[in-house]
Amino acid sequence: xxxxxxxxxxxxxxxxxxxxxxxxxxxxxxxxxxxxxxxxxxxxxxxxxxxxxxxxxxxxxxxxxxxxxxxxxxxxxxxxxxxxxxxxxxxxxxxxxxxxxxxxxxxxxxxxxxxxxxxxxxxxxxxxxxxxxxxxxxxxxxxxxxxxxxxxxxxxxxxxxxxxxxxxxxxxxxxxxxxxxxxxxxxxxxxxxxxxxxxxxxxxxxxxxxx
Amino acid sequence: xxxxxxxxxxxxxxxxxxxxxxxxxxxxxxxxxxxxxxxxxxxxxxxxxxxxxxxxxxxxxxxxxxxxxxxxxxxxxxxxxxxxxxxxxxxxxxxxxxxxxxxxxxxxxxxxxxxxxxxxxxxxxxxxxxxxxxxxxxxxxxxxxxxxxxxxxxxxxxxxxxxxxxxxxxxxxxxxxxxxxxxxxxxxxxxxxxxxxxxxxxxxxxxxxxxxxxxxxxxxxxxxxxxxxxxxxxxxxxxxxxxxxxxxxxxxxxxxxxxxxxxxxxxxxxxxxxxxxxxxxxxxxxxxxxxxxxxxxxxxxxxxxxxxxxxxxxxxxxxxxxxxxxxxxxxxxxxxxxxxxxxxxxxxxxxxxxxxxxxxxxxxxxxxxxxxxxxxxxxxxxxxxxxxxxxxxxxxxxxxxxxxxxxxxxxxxxxxxxxxxxxxxxxxxxxxxxxxxxxxxxxxxxxxxxxxxxxxxxxxxxxxxxxxxxxxxxxxxxxxxxxxxxxxxxxxxxxxxxxxxxxxxx
Numbered sequence: 001x002x003x004x005x006x007x008x009x010x011x012x013x014x015x016x017x018x019x020x021x022x023x024x025x026x027x028x029x030x031x032x033x034x035x036x037x038x039x040x041x042x043x044x045x046x047x048x049x050x051x052x053x054x055x056x057x058x059x060x061x062x063x064x065x066x067x068x069x070x071x072x073x074x075x076x077x078x079x080x081x082x083x084x085x086x087x088x089x090x091x092x093x094x095x096x097x098x099x100x101x102x103x104x105x106x107x108x109x110x111x112x113x114x115x116x117x118x119x120x121x122x123x124x125x126x127x128x129x130x131x132x133x134x135x136x137x138x139x140x141x142x143x144x145x146x147x148x149x150x151x152x153x154x155x156x157x158x159x160x161x162x163x164x165x166x167x168x169x170x171x172x173x174x175x176x177x178x179x180x181x182x183x184x185x186x187x188x189x190x191x192x193x194x195x196x197x198x199x200x201x202x203x204x205x206x207x208x209x210x211x
Numbered sequence: 212x213x214x215x216x217x218x219x220x221x222x223x224x225x226x227x228x229x230x231x232x233x234x235x236x237x238x239x240x241x242x243x244x245x246x247x248x249x250x251x252x253x254x255x256x257x258x259x260x261x262x263x264x265x266x267x268x269x270x271x272x273x274x275x276x277x278x279x280x281x282x283x284x285x286x287x288x289x290x291x292x293x294x295x296x297x298x299x300x301x302x303x304x305x306x307x308x309x310x311x312x313x314x315x316x317x318x319x320x321x322x323x324x325x326x327x328x329x330x331x332x333x334x335x336x337x338x339x340x341x342x343x344x345x346x347x348x349x350x351x352x353x354x355x356x357x358x359x360x361x362x363x364x365x366x367x368x369x370x371x372x373x374x375x376x377x378x379x380x381x382x383x384x385x386x387x388x389x390x391x392x393x394x395x396x397x398x399x400x401x402x403x404x405x406x407x408x409x410x411x412x413x414x415x416x417x418x419x420x421x422x423x424x425x426x427x428x429x430x431x432x433x434x435x436x437x438x439x440x441x442x443x444x445x446x447x448x449x450x451x452x453x454x455x456x457x458x459x460x461x462x463x464x465x466x467x468x469x470x471x472x473x474x475x476x477x478x479x480x481x482x483x484x485x486x487x488x489x490x491x492x493x494x495x496x497x498x499x500x501x502x503x504x505x506x507x508x509x510x511x512x513x514x515x516x517x518x519x520x521x522x523x524x525x526x527x528x529x530x531x532x533x534x535x536x537x538x539x540x541x542x543x544x545x546x547x548x549x550x551x552x553x554x555x556x557x558x559x560x561x562x563x564x565x566x567x568x569x570x571x572x573x574x575x576x577x578x579x580x581x582x583x584x585x586x587x588x589x590x591x592x593x594x595x596x597x598x599x600x601x602x603x604x605x606x607x608x609x610x611x612x613x614x615x616x617x618x619x620x621x622x623x624x625x626x627x628x629x630x631x632x633x634x635x636x637x638x639x640x641x642x643x644x645x646x647x648x649x650x651x652x653x654x655x656x657x658x659x660x661x662x663x664x665x666x667x668x669x670x671x672x673x674x675x676x677x678x679x680x681x682x683x684x685x686x687x688x689x690x691x692x693x694x695x696x697x698x699x700x701x702x703x704x705x706x707x708x709x710x711x712x713x714x715x716x717x
Contacts, residue, residue, distance in 0.1 A: 003298040004286075007460065010515035011279045021276045050485065107416045107450045127478075127486035140500035141449040141491075145442065163486075167471040175432045175467040176292060178497050181474075181490035186442035189482060190351035190367055191374055191400040192238070193245040199350060199404050200411065201442025201489060 037161030043125050047159045048209055050128025054184020055197050056205040066153060066210050067092035070117055073151040073206035077114035081105075081143055085136025086117060090153055102139055110146035116202075117151045118144050121173070123159035123209075124166045129183045130154055130207060131166060133173065141178055150202040152182070156211035214361050215336065219551030221577035226545040235371050239546050242370045247537045249483025250591070257479065267476050268595040270469050271528035275518065281430040281463045282509065288433030292495025294505040299457075301512050306337035308508050309422065309455055313343055316453055318419050324437060324444045325349035326424025327365060327531050328457045328510055330553040334422070345422065346388070346414050348443035350407050357384040363547030363555060365533040366481055371546050374398040381406055389414060411443065421447035421502070425458045426477065426530065428507075429467050434494040435507070436470065438477060438487050448491050454502035459510050461527040473530060476593035480532040513566030522604040523565040528594040529558055535588035535598060541581055550578065557588035561601045569605065570612025579605035642693075645686035653685055660684055 001009070015021050038046055044060075052058045061069040071092030074080055079098040082091060093099060100113055119137035120130045130152055132138045144150055160166050170179060186201030197203065219225060229235060254260050274281055286296045299305035313321055321338070323329065323345050335345040335356075347356045354369040355362050358380040362368030369377065378398040385392040385406070390413055392406045423444070427436040435456055437444045448454060464470065478487045496505050517527055536542045536556030547555030551574050554562045560578040569576050579602045588598040613619065618626075631641050658666045665685045670678040689697070698704040 003300045003304060006300055007298050007509070007511045007515065008279050008282065010511065011282070011460075011518060014515050014519035015276065015278065018277070022272070054488070111412070111416060124486075129486045134500060141445070142501075145445050145449055163475050164471045167468060167474070171467045175429070175434060175492075176494035178494075178500055179490075179492040180445065181486070181492075183484070183486040183488050185488070186440070187488050188350045188404055188441045189246075190349070190354070190369060191377060191403055193242045193367065193370075194400045196400045196404045198401075199408055199441035199443070200348075200415070200446055 037165075038125065039161075043161060044156045044159055044209065044211075047123050047125040047128065050125060051130075051184070051207050052128075054128055054187075054205075056128075056184045056207055058207045058209060060209045063210055066090045066208060069208045069210075070151055070153065073208060074115050074117070075149070075204075077149060079113045079115070081110070081113050081116040081139070081147055083116075083118055083137060083139025083143055085138075086119060087137065090119075091117065102143055107142065107146060110142055113147045115149035115151060116144050116147045117153070120152050120154045120158060122166050122169055123154045124161075124163060125159055126162045127183060129163075129166070129181050131170065132180045132182065133170070133177045134180070135177070141180060144180070144182075145201055148202055149204040149206070150182075151206045151208065153208045153210060156209060159209075214359050215333065216361060216551050216553065219548075219574055221573045222545075222549055222551070222581040223577060225549035225551060226541075226581070229545045229549045232546075234373070235546050236544060238371055238373050239543055242364075242367065243537045243543045246367075246483055247534075247591075250480060250534060250537070251483075253479045253483055253485055256485070257475070263472060263475055264593055264595050267472050267530075267593055268525075268528060270464065270472060271594055272525070274463060274465055275461070275524060275527055277465075278460065278463070278518065281465055282460060284430040284465075285428055285433065285463050286509075288430060289495055289507055290433075292433045294433065294495040294507050297506060297508045299508050299510050299512070302332035303337075305332045305457060305508050305510050305512065306334055309334060309457065310338055310341045310343065312453070312455055312506055313338065313420055314341060316420055318343070320344040320346060320414075320418065321420045321422050322346050322348050322414055322418040322447050322451065323352075324421070324423040324439070324447045325352050325368075326422070326457060327553060328424045328459050329422060330362065332457070332510065332512060334457070346411075346418075348411050348414070348447060349439075350404060350441060350443075353407055353411070354380055357381070357388060361548055362553060364536060365531050365554065365556070365558075366536075367533075368547075371548070374400060374403065377403055385410055411446075415443075415446040415450055418447075418451045420453040420455070421451040423447055423454065423456045425456050425462055427464050427470060427473060428458050428462045429470070429494075430463050430465050432467050432494055434467060434492050437491045438474075438481075439490075440482065440488045442489055445489055445491055448493065449501050451502055453504040453506070455506040455508065457508045457510055459512075460514050461529075477530050477532055480530075480534040480591065480593040513568075516568065517562075517565040520565060523561065523601050525596050526558070526561050526565055526601060528596055529562070530594060531558075532593055533558075534591040534593065538587040538591050540583060540585060540587075545581075550581065557582060557598045557602075558596070561596075561598055561605060564605050564609075565601070569609045576609045576612070579603075579609060639690075642690040646688050646690070646693075649686050649688045658682055 048058050059069045074094050081100050121133040122131040185197045185205040186199045187197045188199045189195050289296050297308045338345045351369040364370040375398050381392040390410045425435040426438045478484050535558050539557050542556040550559045552563045560581050564575050582602050584599045586599050631637050660666050666682040
């Protein structure tokens with residue numbers, strides 16, 4: 001008997017015939033929501049507060065000031081990776097900073113680039129999370145990982161209240177895309193449970209909230 | 212890593228050694244208290260936490276009741292997305308599958324994301340036997356690996372080490388494994404994390420094969436999920452050409468929508484954060500993004516044995532958050548090594564006996580007793596595993612497994628107790644005998660307990676095992692009933708001025 005057949009047989013023998021098994025026929029009921037989630041300005045404010053709580057840099061700006069905010073967010077970077085589909089109108093470049101596009105760059109190539117700019121798919125207010133689905137403007141996963149500074153542009157209309165709404169949105173869009181959920185810069189608490197920001201992922205995360 | 216849990220002594224013996232290590236106890240106390248306080252704060256923020264726990268438990272129970280169907284669906288979804296699915300009955304089979312894949316790519320090293328399943332099957336040791344170095348990339352795992360040490364916590368495996376010890380490990384051991392630690396390395400956690408970043412970066416950039424586990428595997432979409440903090444997971448899941456994920460069969464969730472519940476329960480219970488820094492989701496192969504060869508090894512290794520145990524089955528709900536470790540009064544004092552397994556603490560005390568069976572190994576049989584049954588583990592468990600209930604159930608199984616042999620000290624004591632308790636006149640005689648024993652034995656009392664009663668030290672013979680971890684109080688001089696009769700319920704008792712009990716200090 002193959003390992004597959006044997007494991008499935010063991011599962012079936014442990015559980016008995018399907019008709020006799022415990023469990024609920026219907027999916028679990030939806031969560032009660034005792035407090036209505038914040039909306040509008042309160043929602044965006046909560047998002048900004050929670051992202052900042054992870055010691056990420058958060059900047060709010062009007063739609064016509066995005067390029068300035070991105071330029072500031074890039075700081076003194078000498079080179080910045082710009083994924084395909086990143087809106088040119090949002091791209092503010094610091095003086096002398098080299099713009100690099102992703103032409104089959106190797107991991108070592110990426111390691112020599114200082115920063116990356118991306119858009120995002122969803123922002124989650126209660127947890128201060130941004131979600132990338134690595135579509136247009138976000139690039140493949142390695143781009144927003146290897147450079148040490150990540151500047152991420154999120155529109156206020158992309159911000160939802162909680163994890164539930166985010167999972168629902170992503171599930172409707174296409175859950176089989178690679179997804180990266182980012183809550184603050186890379187961090188560890190492995191040494192005496194002291195939180196240290198900045199291990200392997202980008203050590204600086206700048207979130208530009210537009211609108 | 213040559214260190215292994217094989218041949219560990221039973222829990223009481225291992226705990227005895229651990230309790231004597233004051234540095235260990237200080238480190239553990241600090242760490243467990245820090246993390247349990249953080250957890251309590253972020254759990255308090257969630258209005259409907261109890262409803263979430265109920266939902267999490269229910270989703271897992273429903274999944275387990277249809278596990279065969281979900282596993283087949285998962286396999287179909289993964290295969291349709293370009294992944295290769297393997298099935299492994301046990302640790303040896305899983306290790307052989309992984310080694311075979313790695314060797315086919317002619318590499319002598321792999322990078323690893325922290326994974327309980329791969330530790331459970333001792334994959335690193337198995338790969339080493341094939342001449343393949345498996346580099347752990349989680350900071351705490353790196354500390355354990357470089358220190359030739361054993362993990363002592365599910366989430367923070369180096370919880371037993373303090374910063375000074377970690378600095379020493381990095382200073383003396385990093386060079387042999389790759390890029391050495393900087394000469395001026397201090398014991399500042401940020402500096403230590405910085406040294407790990409530099410040391411591991413060269414490994415990430417050159418690795419061609421990575422190995423991971425998965426926190427969740429979504430049947431309907433073939434999506435695997437890894438929840439992490441440092442970004443080492445993203446590095447391993449994204450940069451290499453080949454990715455092998457070893458996934459316990461109980462990790463499957465039917466629907467993508469189920470992640471909603473678990474992505475709320477896990478980070479808050481585990482690290483005490485609203486959300487962990489990074490969560491990666493991938494479904495098989497994505498052209499042009501990440502590894503282009505993806506393998507998933509579905510692992511049984513005792514999980515179907517747990518499934519067959521109707522009381523113990525709920526242990527398969529476990530999402531490896533480690534909240535039960537951080538609140539456990541026993542874990543806080545003994546640390547993780549005493550449990551003799553990669554799964555320590557309350558969850559380990561049930562998982563190991565459930566997965567490996569009782570009655571054939573003294574170490575495993577000792578685990579259901581490594582608890583005071585205080586119930587804190589159940590209170591914090593995000594999927595409501597009734598650990599105390601399972602511990603009691605397993606104690607019964609341990610006793611049953613040893614029924615055929617010669618009766619042990621516990622059996623004899625229980626039989627004697629049953630004889631005495633079943634007849635009031637025998638009971639009364641026994642109480643009088645205890646009063647006599649008090650007078651005879653008091654001079655031998657080694658310690659004085661709070662309240663003044665004397666206590667015996669180590670008992671001789673079969674009682675030694677019991678008294679090794681406890682003080683045995685002297686029997687009282689008179690029984691309560693005799694005292695009530697003689698003093699008319701205390702009304703005729705002279706006021707207490709001096710020592711109340713023979714040999715007592717008052």
